[in-house]
Amino acid sequence: MRLRLVHQLALLMALTVLLAVGAMATLQVWNLRRGFSDYLRVQDGLVLDRLMVAAEADLGRLDGLPPRELRAFMHQWLERTAPQQDADPLGEDPAARAPEARPAGPPDAQAPPAQLRRPRPPQALPPPPRPPRPPRDPARLGQRLVLLDAQGQWLAGRPEALQQAGQRRALKRQGVTQAYLFLADRSEVSDDIDGQFLRRQTLGIAAVAGLSLLVALSLALLLARRWLRPLQQAQQAARRMALGELAVRVPQDRADEIGALMRDLNAMAASLQQTETERRRWIAQLSHELRTPLAILRGELEALADGVRPWSAAALASLQDEVQRLHRLIEDFHLLAMSDLRRLPCQFEPVDVAALLRQAGQRVEERLRAKGLQLQLDLDDSLGTARWDGERIAQLLGNLLENSLRYTDAPGRVLLRARRRGEEVQIVVEDSAPGLPPQQLRQLFDPLFRAEASRSRASGGSGLGLSIARALALSHGGRLHAEASALGGLAQCLSLPLVAGGGERA
Numbered sequence: 001m002r003l004r005l006v007h008q009l010a011l012l013m014a015l016t017v018l019l020a021v022g023a024m025a026t027l028q029v030w031n032l033r034r035g036f037s038d039y040l041r042v043q044d045g046l047v048l049d050r051l052m053v054a055a056e057a058d059l060g061r062l063d064g065l066p067p068r069e070l071r072a073f074m075h076q077w078l079e080r081t082a083p084q085q086d087a088d089p090l091g092e093d094p095a096a097r098a099p100e101a102r103p104a105g106p107p108d109a110q111a112p113p114a115q116l117r118r119p120r121p122p123q124a125l126p127p128p129p130r131p132p133r134p135p136r137d138p139a140r141l142g143q144r145l146v147l148l149d150a151q152g153q154w155l156a157g158r159p160e161a162l163q164q165a166g167q168r169r170a171l172k173r174q175g176v177t178q179a180y181l182f183l184a185d186r187s188e189v190s191d192d193i194d195g196q197f198l199r200r201q202t203l204g205i206a207a208v209a210g211l212s213l214l215v216a217l218s219l220a221l222l223l224a225r226r227w228l229r230p231l232q233q234a235q236q237a238a239r240r241m242a243l244g245e246l247a248v249r250v251p252q253d254r255a256d257e258i259g260a261l262m263r264d265l266n267a268m269a270a271s272l273q274q275t276e277t278e279r280r281r282w283i284a285q286l287s288h289e290l291r292t293p294l295a296i297l298r299g300e301l302e303a304l305a306d307g308v309r310p311w312s313a314a315a316l317a318s319l320q321d322e323v324q325r326l327h328r329l330i331e332d333f334h335l336l337a338m339s340d341l342r343r344l345p346c347q348f349e350p351v352d353v354a355a356l357l358r359q360a361g362q363r364v365e366e367r368l369r370a371k372g373l374q375l376q377l378d379l380d381d382s383l384g385t386a387r388w389d390g391e392r393i394a395q396l397l398g399n400l401l402e403n404s405l406r407y408t409d410a411p412g413r414v415l416l417r418a419r420r421r422g423e424e425v426q427i428v429v430e431d432s433a434p435g436l437p438p439q440q441l442r443q444l445f446d447p448l449f450r451a452e453a454s455r456s457r458a459s460g461g462s463g464l465g466l467s468i469a470r471a472l473a474l475s476h477g478g479r480l481h482a483e484a485s486a487l488g489g490l491a492q493c494l495s496l497p498l499v500a501g502g503g504e505r506a
Contacts, residue, residue, distance in 0.1 A: 372410030
């Protein structure tokens with residue numbers, strides 16, 4: 001079964017939190033148990049110190065006693081130092097304890113008076129009350145306490161306690177060690193107050209860890225859903241775009257990486273929508289541009305076929321002009337389409353920049369003069385040689401000068417200026433009035449764009465010349481833009497690197 005992204009994110013975050021909380025809880029429990037073990041060891045040391053004081057008081061009476069009687073003394077020490085311990089912490093039957101193990105003293109102090117031993121007359125007595133249950137030994141001191149001789153050999157107590165780690169105290173008389181008291185460490189926590197405290201702390205840590213895991217899992221689910229919702233919106237928008245709904249947009253109210261993805265998706269949709277709009281406009285304008293020369297050709301041919309217009313050299317010349325115009329229009333569309341698909345192929349070779357500019361001016365100078373326009377050349381002497389495709393650059397300059405020729409009012413002026421700026425050559429073609437409003441300058445290089453007033457189809461041209469010029473500039477790694485001219489018309493600014501062949505630059 002394939003998990004959804006929200007589940008994967010939630011599981012990943014939950015696993016991370018689980019590992020972090022588990023590691024922290026384990027460390028806390030380990031640290032608590034270690035500290036608690038140190039605490040219990042300190043408590044055992046204090047108990048052992050009290051047992052040592054009690055044992056040293058009876059040290060002179062222990063010589064030569066068997067283990068059973070020694071255990072009786074150990075029982076007394078435990079009762080004396082810890083009254084809350086069991087009646088027999090050593091685990092022996094009190095009735096079986098040796099009578100000689102009782103503390104020695106004067107006979108009168110040990111034996112009751114004679115009159116107290118006189119038999120009493122039998123009488124019905126109530127049964128003696130049941131003795132209270134002796135208190136427990138939660139610390140198990142009786143099971144962990146061992147008496148050793150001066151050489152460390154076992155005397156009394158449980159021998160198996162010596163196999164555990166523990167503490168010992170020396171029993172001295174007049175500064176000389178006579179025996180040792182050994183108290184083994186606790187192997188497990190007992191049921192006393194200390195043990196209950198440790199269990200409560202452990203359960204508390206476990207409860208906090210479980211609660212933290214539950215909260216983290218809930219937050220992980222909420223966060224994963226918050227991340228997934230915009231991604232689902234982006235997915236749905238992408239599917240709608242694939243179906244042709246390019247006007248769809250996604251909310252972009254986030255400031256993180258997902259918000260950046262939303263903005264990029266909206267920008268892509270806007271670009272695709274603009275491209276689709278331009279494609280449809282292209283198709284409509286292309287059909288309109290082709291319809292005009294075809295309609296003229298059809299009318300001319302029908303007139304000749306019906307005898308309305310006689311066959312003559314002028315009629316054939318008119319037909320050739322329309323065919324040439326149609327051919328030029330198709331070639332321009334083909335060239336522009338090729339520039340959109342890839343960079344135009346060029347053959348770069350050394351070119352004299354000044355000579356190339358003079359030749360471009362000479363090609364249109366006669367036509368400019370015939371229209372009442374004056375051509376001026378302002379060329380820098382340091383232009384030198386560039387590595388360009390001469391034919392492509394000549395075509396580019398011809399389109400720029402042709403644009404000024406067709407749309408500049410007479411009398412007027414056209415200026416061709418060129419300067420070298422570092423590793424670039426800056427070429428400007430300026431003309432006099434009329435100019436263009438700023439909002440139309442940005443559209444000037446769009447295919448088939450014509451200004452409605454001063455630059456119309458009546459002046460000739462297909463509306464593709466400047467688009468082709470920009471494509472040729474990009475094929476050389478250059479830039480082309482338009483701005484208002486100081487002469488009152490339009491300034492077409494071209495920048496070309498001296499060594500062409502780099503990538504396209506806008």
